Amino acid sequence: MILAQLVFYLLAFVTVAAAVMVIAARNPVHSVLFLILAFFNSAGLFILLGAEFIGMLLVVVYVGAVAVLFLFVVMMLDINFVQLREGFLQYLPVGALVGLILLVELALVFGSIAMEPALGGAAVSATEAGVTNTEAIGRLLYTDYFYLFQAAGIILLVAMIGAMTLTMRHRPDARRQDIGRQVRRRPGETLEVRKVPPRTGI
Amino acid sequence: MAEIFWGTIWPLVLLIVYILVIVVPLLVAVAYLTYAERKVIGGMQLRQGPMFVGPYGLLQPLADGVKLFFKETVIPSRANKGVFLIAPMITFILALIGWAVIPFGDGLVLADINVGILYLFAVSSLGVYGIIMAGWASNSRYAFLGALRSSAQMISYEIAMGMIIISVLLTAGSLNLSEIVRAQAEQGWYLFWHFPMFMIFLVAILAETNRLPFDLPEDEASLVTGYNVEYSSMTFALFFLGEYANMILMSAMATILFLGGWLPPFEVAPFTWIPGPIWFILKVCVILFVYIWARATLPRYRYDQLMRLGWKVLLPISFGWLVLTAGVLVAFDLVPG
Numbered sequence: 001m002i003l004a005q006l007v008f009y010l011l012a013f014v015t016v017a018a019a020v021m022v023i024a025a026r027n028p029v030h031s032v033l034f035l036i037l038a039f040f041n042s043a044g045l046f047i048l049l050g051a052e053f054i055g056m057l058l059v060v061v062y063v064g065a066v067a068v069l070f071l072f073v074v075m076m077l078d079i080n081f082v083q084l085r086e087g088f089l090q091y092l093p094v095g096a097l098v099g100l101i102l103l104v105e106l107a108l109v110f111g112s113i114a115m116e117p118a119l120g121g122a123a124v125s126a127t128e129a130g131v132t133n134t135e136a137i138g139r140l141l142y143t144d145y146f147y148l149f150q151a152a153g154i155i156l157l158v159a160m161i162g163a164m165t166l167t168m169r170h171r172p173d174a175r176r177q178d179i180g181r182q183v184r185r186r187p188g189e190t191l192e193v194r195k196v197p198p199r200t201g202i
Numbered sequence: 203m204a205e206i207f208w209g210t211i212w213p214l215v216l217l218i219v220y221i222l223v224i225v226v227p228l229l230v231a232v233a234y235l236t237y238a239e240r241k242v243i244g245g246m247q248l249r250q251g252p253m254f255v256g257p258y259g260l261l262q263p264l265a266d267g268v269k270l271f272f273k274e275t276v277i278p279s280r281a282n283k284g285v286f287l288i289a290p291m292i293t294f295i296l297a298l299i300g301w302a303v304i305p306f307g308d309g310l311v312l313a314d315i316n317v318g319i320l321y322l323f324a325v326s327s328l329g330v331y332g333i334i335m336a337g338w339a340s341n342s343r344y345a346f347l348g349a350l351r352s353s354a355q356m357i358s359y360e361i362a363m364g365m366i367i368i369s370v371l372l373t374a375g376s377l378n379l380s381e382i383v384r385a386q387a388e389q390g391w392y393l394f395w396h397f398p399m400f401m402i403f404l405v406a407i408l409a410e411t412n413r414l415p416f417d418l419p420e421d422e423a424s425l426v427t428g429y430n431v432e433y434s435s436m437t438f439a440l441f442f443l444g445e446y447a448n449m450i451l452m453s454a455m456a457t458i459l460f461l462g463g464w465l466p467p468f469e470v471a472p473f474t475w476i477p478g479p480i481w482f483i484l485k486v487c488v489i490l491f492v493y494i495w496a497r498a499t500l501p502r503y504r505y506d507q508l509m510r511l512g513w514k515v516l517l518p519i520s521f522g523w524l525v526l527t528a529g530v531l532v533a534f535d536l537v538p539g
Contacts (some may be wrong), residue, residue: 068353
């Protein structure tokens with residue numbers, strides 16, 4: 001039990017510290033790397049909660065794919081560090097307002113659970129005993145929430161097709177490899193064997 | 203006091219011992235994999251391979267290690283120092299932590315977690331960070347180009363790999379690696395049921411570990427050696443060790459998913475006498491041999507061909523196979539669990 005608490009405080013501390021560093025780091029690439037650290041540690045927190053499936057998905061999807069693309073983009077940008085700092089004071093009130101709203105909402109949630117424990121209790125016991133949470137999620141997702149799940153899939157598909165059509169450029173001058181054509185080609189069509197008599201050429 | 207010792211400290215000590223029991227032989231295996239690679243490629247090209255250091259050149263990996271250790275670590279002056287030094291560590295550590303969930307025999311596993319295969323998949327998808335950080339922090343064109351190629355390549359082939367893993371999971375009915383092997387004891391190795399997927403998996407792990415014919419990130423002809431061009435001494439050695447440990451990890455993954463892990467090929471007398479871990483190691487060696495064989499035989503792919511293969515050939519086939527697997531399981535009422 002002591003060990004679990006120690007691990008929790010370690011993960012929680014690193015998560016918060018990394019999250020602070022995301023906005024405090026001068027170099028945007030460092031910011032993204034700290035963001036990845038924060039993701040990774042929150043995956044650890046999920047596992048500590050017993051939600052190992054969500055924890056692994058967080059690592060596979062966010063850390064393994066989304067953050068890589070993010071890092072990709074940030075690395076390729078030509079960033080002027082001085083210019084980046086300039087608007088800081090201008091955006092500070094907006095950021096502070098968003099942060100304040102989030103804080104109040106969190107306080108409301110935890111306050112209501114503290115006053116009426118039954119509110120929190122319903123959320124905790126979503127799984128039956130003896131069922132791994134992978135199985136529990138599967139059972140819910142593919143039965144009760146099947147249509148919502150499919151709708152989410154379709155929305156993602158539409159977004160994907162949208163992204164492709166927006167970025168696709170037809171370049172007629174680009175030379176592309178057509179493997180089918182290459183394989184179909186026979187020596188008779190392209191090669192011609194000629195007898196070259198000396199001193200005359202072709 | 204005694205309670206704290208037996209309850210908390212002693213399990214920790216045991217855990218460290220277990221970890222060492224896995225990691226030390228792994229590092230020896232990595233060293234001798236480099237030796238085996240040079241010997242096998244030498245044999246395939248009618249050469250001798252290393253033969254001067256020790257009998258049959260057996261001490262060559264040791265000599266290489268000592269040489270790398272005594273070289274000077276050069277950090278480029280315009281490099282981003284922190285990230286530059288963290289990158290090789292990440293590569294190496296990620297290559298090691300995957301082994302926590304690998305079952306070497308029935309019950310012989312450090313962490314028998316429920317989502318073992320997802321854990322392995324997560325670890326292999328994190329592998330890209332070591333390379334991309336190295337490429338960026340080096341502040342060198344070649345290194346950066348190598349890193350970009352590598353991350354695009356690894357993400358592309360991971361998707362096909364994921365689809366293959368899902369097909370296997372559907373048949374086994376569990377995300378636990380030991381359970382997947384036990385399911386194969388009943389149903390027969392998935393090598394037979396999922397043979398096309400096994401072939402695609404072999405191709406995908408070649409790309410995932412940046413090995414020939416897909417070693418574009420370190421394409422020495424066009425990128426010097428790609429992402430690790432600025433690294434020297436032990437920082438380079440960590441990349442090297444990480445790459446080879448990853449090769450063994452991916453081979454172990456293929457063994458568990460398709461070749462029945464620790465199971466003997468036939469459940470009859472002379473095969474069952476040999477203990478499970480030995481079978482496991484033998485199967486891993488077979489797949490490692492395929493790695494080396496491919497390196498000695500095949501020329502390097504061009505980058506657009508690599509992307510075409512990943513997205514337009516392997517991904518649709520593995521998607522189709524996934525649908526087919528699910529359809530057959532439902533149609534014949536074979537869904538496990």
